[in-house]
Structure formats: structure tokens, C-alpha cells
Amino acid sequence: MNRPTVISARSLTKAYGDLTAVDNISFDVPAGESFGLLGPNGAGKSTTMKMIGGVSQRTSGSLSIMGLDPETHGPEVRAHLGVVPQQDNLDEELRVRENLIVYGRYFGLPLRYLRPKADELLEFAQLTDKANSKVDALSGGMKRRLTIARSLINEPRILLLDEPTTGLDPQARHILWDRLFRLKESGVTLILTTHYMDEAEQLCDRLIVVDKGRIMAEGSPASLIREHSSREVLELRFGSERNATIGVELEGIGERLETLPDRVLIYAHDGESALEQVTARGLRPMTSLVRRSSLEDVFLRLTGRSLVD
């Protein structure tokens, strides 16, 4: 890899009393990469983001952002970053455009830069017609886009996004993904946490799968799927009572079988032919679906649990 490393974590650990939220994790992020932390709630993703953002002190290990330690050079590190926190913390009492300008002032940016920049970012966030609205009049998706626009006011080359689309409806998520994808194309390094596998697949060049503060796997979405799952998955529903007991009757079909409370998953290279084998055994599932393997399957394989409980 010849791109310079912008973020480097070594044996990063954060403990709150007896609870180890982040347990000895190491990773490097080269400039321009879109890097994801995928894991369920409570996996330690946000804590890692806070340490990168220089607002939470690590317990041990080392961390370097643009060659600087966020613990000793908090303001210098944060000046390089754009941060989209999990919870929006916009100035509800200020108007939409003023939110951007005020935030830019924290970076010492002059108004002659901020005024046109704020308009440009409102355009980017598709909020131009809301420029003079109060923040509390915005929908959840609009607030999220405003938070993203705000994080870009200092033209950061690194953007931290903590659960960027949690709580948004599907349409709002797609608009947001499109905006983030444009940023990625313009060369901004994206670091994002998510518990949505589709989001990770859409946006991340590379990701780490985290569970209980530890890295379970690392790689591109495609390579993780290749490594930890089959090409296709056959999803069968036999009704909640039979799902648990049907496993024995399905043995030998596909590469691997996973029984969940609501459905049975058969991992196979060819889902259709697996389904033929099922029906050949005289089994009649209520519904059947053949799909490509996803990161959800990778997570299930690695931890034995679903991402979204």
C-alpha cells in the first residue's frame, strides 16, 4: 500500500471499571479509504470513534491520527476531522444556515469563507430551501444531513461517521448514502460505524467486524463473504414450531446449516439446487428464498448471533 496511513491504532484498549469496551484492537487506515467498523450495539464501535476523535481517553495502547496523538494534541487532531456523532447535537435554537456558520467559527474560519461555504454545503445536503428554518422544524433525515454538512465546514480530509443512518427511513438512508459516496469519490477518508450490513457493503472498501470489543475479522466486504460464507444462501421458513426440529431432516444439503428462531439458513454455492434437494426429500417449506451471502451471514458465522437483535 503506497497511500500514507492517516489513522493507526495499536492494541487500543478502553475499560470502564470492569467492563472492557474496546479490547486490544489494532488497525491502520490509509488516506482515501472508506473504513468500517461493523458490529452490534455495545460492540465498542462508538467508544473507538470517540478515542479517534480525541474526546475519550484510552486505557492503554497507542493511537495516531495524521501522526498526532489525540490525547496530547486534541485540538490539532480534531482540526483535521469532520465528526458526525451518533446523536445529532445541532444548535436547535439557531437556524439551519447559522448552524453551519457557528460551527465553522470554532475552527477560526472567517465569515467571508463561511458564508459561501455554508450555501454550498446546504446545496450538497439538499437543504437550500430550509436555510432559514429552525432546526427543530426539520425531519430526522434532514437533521442528519445537516449534521453531515456541518461536519464538512472545515473541509476535513477525514470524516468520522457514527451510525450515520440509524433511525432513518429507507429513502432518507439512500439519499444519505449517495451523499457519502460522493464524498468518498472526492477522496475523503471515511471512518464509519454501523450495525447495518447493507450500509457496510455499500460504503466500505474495508472493514473490521467487531464483537464485545474485539476484532473478529478484517477485510473487504467481498473477501469477508468469500472467506466466511458460501456464495448463496437458501432461506427456508417452516413455521416457528418446526424450524427448530427440521435441521435433522435437512442434513447433508449445502455446506452448512444455521437454524434461527424464525427461519433456517442453508449455505450453498448454488441455492436453487439446494432448494431442489429440499423438495426432493418431500419437505414443503412455507416460504423459500435464494439470495447472495451478505455480511450478516459473516457475522452470524463468526459470533453465532445476528447483528440486529
Added chain:
Amino acid sequence: MTDKPITTPEPSLRAHSPEVSAARARRWGSFYYAEQVLRVMRNYGWSVVLYSVGQPVAYLFAMGVGLATLVDANSGSAFGGVSYLEFVAPALLVSAAVMTASGEFSYPIMDGFKWRRVFYGPHASPLIPQQIASGHIMASSLRFLLQSVVYFAVVAMFGASPSPWGWVSALVATVAALSFGLPLMAYAASITQDKGQFALVQRFIVMPLFLFSGTFFPLDTLPLAVRWIGWISPVWHGTELGRVFTYGMDEPPLLTIIHVVFLVAAAVVGWVLVRRQFVKRMGS
């Protein structure tokens, strides 16, 4: 929908480097945050102005004109030879500033850390917690000062400040507001669960301070059992100091010095505790 790229190549539209951002934030960060607080205050600017003018007019009229006609007829020289209006005006000025401080340094702090978490936005920027605290204090101080100047102007119009040094009482009121407000802010920053503490502060601290700080009658007319409230009260120290400036109240110079030292010391200790509490809450 627009397909404009987000980075514009025009040189006039480029942000300065992160190094410049960090250096400016380290130097001026408190002012940047104060600017935000003032912009928010501007939204309810009219109510601030009306309150600043309306409150002194109402109080001075009720106490200094209404009540004073009775008091002046019966008091002899109980108020050190000045009219009741002159006696009570600096006390009302200081009390008003302290009451405004009890608002600015309680609920907005809880809002910053817990309710709307407004302090965490700037903390993701190059600002540090100490600057967020200082910015809030600076903007609030400006509000106390403006309010006190307006209050004093009304006092002067009522003819209740015979001394040419009367205007200094507006500064005294501002310092008194900080000497009460900053310890309160440190306390507010330490609260993680709202269990109605601020209502208790209003009822059991602010109100007694207002009533038993030599506001409406000289402190030494009170029994010793409650007189100590005045001695530890920023309202009393501020009021007495204000009286020295508005009508040249006769008191030992040492006592005047004690008032100044008390007010400044309480504010400084409060400020140190606030900074410590903000760092504890938010990291560095």
C-alpha cells in the same frame, strides 16, 4: 438534487489548514464559543431587553416609591440618612443580576451535558472543554453587564443614585452575579440526573439570599441566628459595595475591601471548579 462537487477549487473558497484552525482555536476558542452563546441569546433578545427594563421599573416603583412613602415617614435615620429608595435601589440591582445568573448557570448547563448535549458539538471541533465553559461564562457576563447597565440607568432616572460613582454599581452587580453563579455552574456541571435540584436552589438558596442579605433592611437589624446568611452571601457583599458607590454609604474601609475580596474570590474559585468539572465530564 445537485451534482456539484463539494470541494471547490476557487482559492477564495478554501478553508485554511487544520494547523491554522488548531492554532486559532487554542488562542481564541473561548471567544468562538461565546459568539455561539450570544447568537443563541439573540433569538430571545427582545425578552432579555424587556425584562432588563421592565423589572427595575416595576421593583423601583413598588419598593422605592410605594413602600418608601410609608418607610420614609416612620424610619427616621434607620437607613443611614438616605431615602428608602436610595437604600433599596443598589440591592435590587445586585439581586436582579444574581437571579439572572441563577438561570444562566443552571438549566443551560444541564442542557449542554444532558438534554440536548449542545456542549458535545463544539467538543468535536478543536475547542477544549475549558474553552466551552469560559465561552459560556463570558457571554453570560456580557448579558449581566448589559442588564445591570440598563438597571442602573433606570435607578439613575428615579434619582436613586446621588453619587457620581454610582455607575460602578453595574460592574459590582456583574461580579456579584459571577461570584454566586460560577459555583452554581460548577455544581450544575456535576449533576448527571435531574431530580429537581435547580428548583431547590431557587427556593432554598436564591430566595433566602434575596430576603436576608440586607436587601430591604440593614443586615444588623436581623438576629445573629440568621445574620450569617448575609455574611456568606454574594448578594449582601455586592449590595453593600453597591451602596458605597451609589450614595457613599459610610462603612469601614476594611469592610469595603472584604466585600471586593469575597466577591472576586468566590468567582475565581467557582471558575476553577467549573473548568475542573467540565474536563472531568468531557475529557480534554
